[in-house]
Structures are given as C-alpha cells and as structure tokens.
Amino acid sequence: MSDDTLRRRNPGNPQSLINGIYKTDEADNAVTTKEHPAGEIKYGTWAQVVRTLLLLTWFNGVLISIHVTQFLGAPLYLWNKDLYYAYMALTKQSFGVAGVAGTRWFAPTKVRVSWGKDLRGQFHKTTSGRLETSFPERLVYVANHQVYTEWLYLWWIAYTSSMHGHIFIILKESLKYVPILGPGMMFYGFIFMSRKWQKDQARLKYRLEKLKTRHSGPMSGSQGLDPMWLLVFPEGTNLSANTRKASVKWAEKQHIPDMRHLLLPRSTGLFFCLQQLKGTVDWVYDCTIAYEGTPKGAYAPELFTIRTTYLQGRPPKCVNMYWRRFAVSSIPLSDQTHFEQWLLERWREKDELLEQWYNTGRFPADVESATPGKGISKEGFIETEMTLNNWMEIGQIFVVLASAALMVNVALKVVGIFKTLR
Template sequence: MAIPREPQPLNLVQWLVRTAVFCVFYGKSLELRTRLAYSPTYFAALLFWPFQNNLFHNLIVHTQRCYGTLLVSINQYFAPSNFIITVDETAKGVVKQTWNGAKIELDIPERIILIANHQGMRFFQFIFLKRRWAADKGALVKVMNSLASSKDPLWLLIFPEGTVVCEATRKSSKNFAEKIGTVDHEHLLLPRSTGLNYCTQTLRKSVSHIYDLTIGLEGISAGQYPEDIYTLRKIYFEAKYPRNIHIHIRRYAISKIPDDEDKFAEWLRQRWVEKDALMSEFYTKGKFPTSESSKVVPLKMNSVFELYVLQHM
C-alpha cells in the first residue's frame, strides 16, 4: 500500500511547542515577504518595466528565487520531505548525480514545457486562466507570443486537469467524460487539451520536449483526496505530512506529437490513461516503476546562508 506507518500523534506539550515555534518562524517569514514586496529590487523592476524588459525579467527572477527559498525553508524545518524521482525509458539520463556525487541535478534543456497532475502571483508572470478557451484565448495568445520570441530560459508548467482532485471536481470530470463520450479516470481528472495544444504549437520552434510529471504522495490511498488528508493545519501544527513525494518523469519530443487539434486531444487523453495506470500502481505498491534506480532528493535549501542573504537583501 502507499500508506507508510502512521507517525505517533503529538501530545499537548509537543503541539504547543511546535505551534509556538512555527508562529514565530512564520511571522518572521511574513516580515521577509513584506521586505521582498517592498524591496529596492522590486521597485527597481517596476521602474525598468517600460524601458528594459530584459532587466525587468532578471530582477523578477531574482525575487522569485528569494521567495522560493523562503517557502523551501519553511518546509525544511516543519515538514521535511524527500522527492523520490523515477523515470521511464523516454527520460533515461534526465536525473543524474553531480560529478562529486553530492547533489542530484536535472539534465534538461533550458526551454521546456512541463505538464503535471497537480496544482498567485501575476507579478511573477503566472498566467491566470478561467479554464474557458473563449475567455482565456486573448491572454494566452499574448503571453505565448512573448515567450516564443524570447530566448530566455523557460519552464512552462501546465496542469491540463486545471485543478486538484476533490469530490466536486470528480463529479465535473465525470460529467465532462459523458459529454465527450469517453470514460472518466479512477484517480485523475480528464485533461483539457486546447490550451496545451496552443502552447505546444506556438513554442514548437524553441522548445523541443514536453516533460510529463506524475506525482504521488505517501500517506494517501486510492479514493482519498490529498487536500483532505494534508491540510495546512495538519502539516504545520500536527506534523502530519508526506515524508516522501514521488515524482515519475516521462519525456515526449514535440516534433512527434500531432498538431491537429482532435488528434492532439486524443494523444493527451491516452497519456492520461497511462498516468492513471501509474497512479494505480503507486497506490498498490507505494512507488512508481522506473527504468533506472530511483533518486532521493531532500527538500531543503542548499545552505542556511540563503536565509541570511534574505535577511539582508
């Protein structure tokens, strides 16, 4: 099963100490986030926005990196987890150790499209969508044209399901399956293909591959919804969080993916059939299959010095 031995619940004293320490740490993180939001870097980015898009982009990337460090630090100390990374035949060699064996790194191009089975900030260049093509097309066309003409590194992360799996979305997925005359999935939601197809076709000249991530959380069994099991309160106050997060990587060359809208939709649905089967195996065996030995990557900062840098930026 995918459920490991349940950790012992915290007693009252442990809960009070953990809650107090978390509140102090989180309060400090709020101070740091405020500092990021009103930092000279942030305002410099705003000043340069109309004149120097490249400089604006670089400054925003810097603030994103700082904010990411802050989020990682919170989880490192209050919900320490490992990424268990596996690959299939299409993605052999993507995950490897550095020359000295000290770290795990990804050997992938600078510009890729990522799709995943799980899920803001407009200033951080998130693309906000309403999940209706008629309403989203204008915004998506503008952003994709900008990305297509840029030579900057790019990870375009897309969730074709559009939202998380829960009781309400499970019903919507079933209704959508009936509407298009197909069978709903057991563990995943049916993907929407129009937006992903447009992104793929627009970026085809500068992006060579789509990387597909299938994600499984330890402590979740088939039929359960992660958002019900791992709430923020349980994770940070009660120390109930997934000790291992399993990520299975597959890779597809965009040149071999059909560009016809109907054929692309069928291609994507078939990938989701495979992903649903992967989730079934995960819930049965507690792990994904792999063509190479799995890699364990602790979710942590490279160094606590990164927090010092945040304090003094």
C-alpha cells in the same frame, strides 16, 4: 453507467473504502483522528500555535521583502529591459528559495524520483545527498494535481536545474487579487486564467508571445531565447471528492471511460500553449506525483492539509515522482481533436502508473541506470530531501531590502549632521 459503477469510480466518502483508518470533516476538509498515514500528531495545540506564528512570520516576511524588492526594481523597465527581466528573475529565485526553505523547516519530506529510459543521465545525486537535474532551459512541464502545495515540489525541481528564476505558472484568475502575493506574481509574468476561453485566449496569447523573446545580459541563458519553464496542470484543479464527481459526469457526457486516480484532463489551454510555443520548445516533460500514505480511492488533500502538513508535523512520508518526456515534434498540434486524444492517452498511462504505485508503493524505475555509488539506488531511483544547496542563499531574499534600509539610514544621518552644523 450504473449507480454501482459510479460509486466504485467515485467514492464520495473515502471512509467507505478505508473504514477505521481515518475520518474527514467536510467542513474544513481536515483529518480529525490521530490514525493518519503520516503517524500521530507530533505537535500539541500550543506548539501548533507557535508554529503557526513562526510560519506566518516567515511567509509574510518573505512576501513583503520580495514585493518591496520588486517595486524598487520596477523603474529598471523604463531604463533597461534586459536588466529589468534579470532583476525580476532574481526575485523569482528568492521566492523559490523561500518555498524550499520553509518546507524544509516546517514539513521535511523525503522525495523519491524515478524516470523513463529516455531521461537517463538527467538525474544526479550529489555527494551531499541533494538532487540535481539537467533539464533543458526551455520546456513545458505538466503534472497531475493532487494537493494545493504541489507547485512547491515542482518549483523545487526547477531549483535542482538552477531554473527557479525562470518558472512560469498558469493560475486561476482569483489569485491575482490576493494582497501582496497577487501583484508579486504579476511581476513574475505568471498567467492568470478566468476559465472563460473567449476572455482568456487573447491574454494567454499575449503572455506566450512574451515567453518567445530574447534578452541579453545576466539571467538570459546560454543561447537562443530566454530560459523558460512553463508549468501547466491540465486537470485544472486538484483531485477531491467534488472534482471527481464532475469528472465522472464529464466522462458520461463524452461517452468515454473515467479515470481511476485522476481527473480527466482539459486540452484547450495546453493545446494553445504548445501551438504558440512550437518551434521555441522541443520537449514536454510530464511528472506523475503520488503521496505515500494515500490509500487507493482516497484523496490526498483530505489527508495532507496545510494544518496537518505544516502545523501538526504530519507531511507525507514520501513524495513520489515519475518523470517522462515527449518531443513536441511528435505531438499532433495541427488538430485539436487529435491533440485531445493524445493527451487523454497520456493521462490514461499516468492512471496506470498510479495504479502500479498504489499496488506496489513504487513507480517504474530505470534499473539499467542504477549506480549506487553515485546515488542512484539498485532499484533505479533517487531518494533525497527537498532542501537548499546552501543555506546562505536565504540572504538573497533580503539583501536588496536590507541595502535600501542601510542607504536610507545613512541618508538620514547625513541630513542630521547637516542640521547640526547649521
């Protein structure tokens, strides 16, 4: 592969492709000029300071409340495992609600969803403009990985199917050691990977066995095994200049064509998950995500950082999603080489989808399902916003902690009364 080809496929500096549009600072990967795809900075320095304090207050308050709630419910494991798992699913719902609410307040974003014909009937728009999906209770879903906050949008999709209490995510091991957040995710049964397969395999097998169980009682689903949405990012990390370089090198080493808009996917983890879950999951759902305003050849994380999105008021103008699904029975799971080829072909299809999006601003749409009176546009997609069904749901986050505080307060008053009587 020539140096010229490498430069075309891996533009280390997006400035060379979109000269004059924006400039990046490699020290903090933040956009430094005002010419930004999402427009000018909406909030000045002091407003950003206030927004930072508000965001930290919300995020830390939520984390502490949920984590204390988890600890208060932990003894249920010794008494009744069915109630324990239902309780933890409720705390997971709370985190999903907090993520949706925080994004709605600090980074409101339009979402445009389209899908393949085999998913017709699984996407609906309510009369109030919210997205509802009717996905199965058990599935594995995969996506390309561009920005660090991608999991928020994919957790919101679980929320639209009332499955935000049953999502499981495969994460890098270092996140396990983040104070409060790490232990909280361990309560959720999230799967941490060190990227050393000899170490990860036994741990992954153990966690996947847990996902093939059945508990009765609340939050246990309608039938069969426990509800479960397992989220996997086969690329392993988000798209950036550095990860693109690694992808190019890997493509050269494997003597295969590189991707234009994606990283080459890693097959080992997903292959193992599907092998272990075979017979308990019928579908793999695939989401291709693109962020409006990202020029071809550029990298979304350099445009839509935490600062630009949540503090400066410059989130993506639209988060675009294209959904399709594959029957697990049709996926070659008897041989990893064949599976690797299957996954690579699916990723090349995603690359073509993104090429179409970069050229037209739209993913393919199911035009035949267009029902403008029911929220599906004449072009065959749904436009909506990431928001809650009911803002009263926020109360769920704090109800246990507030109840515990009330009980402690009452107990202290009773003790005080007894002391007075003496």
